[in-house]
Amino acid sequence: MRGFLITLVVLAVLLVGVDFGARLVAQDRVASQLQTQLKLDEQPSVDIHGFPFLTQAASGDYPSVTLTAEHIPYRQLRDITLVADLGDVRLPPQSLIDGSVRSIPAETVTASAQVDPADLARILKVSDVTVEPVTAQSLAARGSKVAEVDPSQAVELTSTTTVLGQQVRASVIATFRLSGGQIVLSARDIAVDSGDAPSSVSNAASGALRSRLGSFSARVDPGQLPFSITATDLRAEDGKLVVSGTAEDVDLLGGSL
Incomplete structure (x- = not known):
């Protein structure tokens, strides 16, 4: 047995x-x-x-x-x-x-x-970008400018930029949405990661950056998704923006990227 x-x-x-x-x-x-x-x-x-x-x-x-x-x-x-x-x-x-x-x-x-953050950095013309989710608590800490922002439709973009002749880390709260198949990023608030810098320097840098807030807004055109799929959903996930859609009766070898 x-x-x-x-x-x-x-x-x-x-x-x-x-x-x-x-x-x-x-x-x-x-x-x-x-x-x-x-x-x-x-x-x-x-x-x-x-x-x-x-x-x-x-x-x-x-x-x-x-x-x-x-x-x-x-x-x-x-x-x-x-x-x-x-x-x-x-x-x-x-x-x-x-x-x-x-x-x-x-x-x-x-x-x-x-969408890789390196692509966003190139489009926004900054040296690098990290993409992080936001919460109601983190938005509340930023003040009234973002009080009405929906956390599920917003991200924090952190990048290195030059302001007042110095390299600083800028933190931008931006909302995102799909419009006509394009990703629309709209910057809503900006702050400087002060690190060890005096608060007066940080405040001056933040004030200078606010005049450039619009430069952190962008329209990103991913085009129609492969296999003739129309983009219907956009979300932030694992440090990336993810655009997605569905289709039926598709031949994967019937088209091209």
């Missing part, structure tokens, strides 16, 4: 290994075809979810697939990260066997483009 159980365990391990290996081959073939068709500089990451993989491959039906492509230059932006969650993907088994993937149809696609 013990020997029989050991045999079953060994067979199970072998089957899992075969399933895992077949998944890796399929993911690599799909990723390679996507890189070629979409003219990407780097091969994207393709994750086929669900277990076992072989039953999905046999039927050609994949309920959930995630595509991730990094460092994509797109319209005004030079370094976006694209994440697309695909639902109910159809891939004929033969196309994965011989590598002849000609189409990747998905019933649903939710795509998001993550």
Whole structure:
């Protein structure tokens, strides 16, 4: 009996290994075809979810697939990260066997483009930018100028800039929204990270920066999202602005970035 159980365990391990290996081959073939068709500089990451993989491959039906492509230059932006969650993907088994993937149809696609802070810094013409969320408490501490701002639709942009002949760290509260598919950043308040500087110097720098508050506002045009998806949502997440949208009945190899 013990020997029989050991045999079953060994067979199970072998089957899992075969399933895992077949998944890796399929993911690599799909990723390679996507890189070629979409003219990407780097091969994207393709994750086929669900277990076992072989039953999905046999039927050609994949309920959930995630595509991730990094460092994509797109319209005004030079370094976006694209994440697309695909639902109910159809891939004929033969196309994965011989590598002849000609189409990747998905019933649903939710795509998001993550805007790198370096792109924002370039557009705002500052040396660097960090993007942080704000809270009702942090807004209240900034005073009446941002009292009416919705924390869920605002971020704190911190950057290095020159004021009164000195390099200072400026903290800007900016609201964000989508307008005509574009990201609209509107600076609402600015302050100087004084560090060890006397308060008189900090106040003078803040006053000088307020006249330049508008320069921290911008319209960022990410264009239409890949796969002909219209942007419908904008949020701040993990230090980036993320614009996203959904579409139905999309062939991932039917278009280009």
